[in-house]
Amino acid sequence: MKAYSVVGNKKKVTMDTNATRLKVVGNNCIIRVSINQGEIEVIGNDCTIEVADNYGAINLVGANGGVTIKRRRNGDKVQLVGHRCRLVVDGQRKSTGLCDAQMSPLTPFSKELDDVIESIFTFVMR
Template structure:
């Protein structure tokens, strides 16, 4: 399966059919796909994904994102991670679940997390 990666802010991607892996990293990006049979992954704030027919996977990570799907097919997946994100399916807004930052289940407090990150970066 081919993989397309696009990096930068304010990028616009339009595809008729997506049978591949499409990864977009940047803020204020717009992705428009008529038929998604592969995987769309967008990482950034204020991004928008518009899919007419979804057979594959859509992942959105970032705040203030918007995913619009006209027709979902059984077995497809849509995952959204971030605050103030919206999912609209067939003109109706769906809940995206809660967003809550979490610490590692093995850490007692934030100092443990910062210590482990600092040690890793210093190596």
């Protein structure tokens, strides 16, 4: 899969169709995509993502971020992590639950949280 990366503050990215992986790192960025069939990942504070039709995945990490989607399709994925993040779908604000960073339940080494904590603790003690 082809990947596009944009790094810098106050960047503006506009795409008609995103069928690839788009990664933007920076604060105060604005991303506008008509049709998202791939993956959009944005890391930064005060960033905005606007998508008309979402078939793919959207990941936003950062405080005061916002995602606006006109139409969500079956199988799409939206994940927001950060303080005061917001999700608007079809003009209505949706609940995003807790927007705090948390450990993924799908850790590559163990499925039990106790095993993860124990391995970290033994590494620190060495």
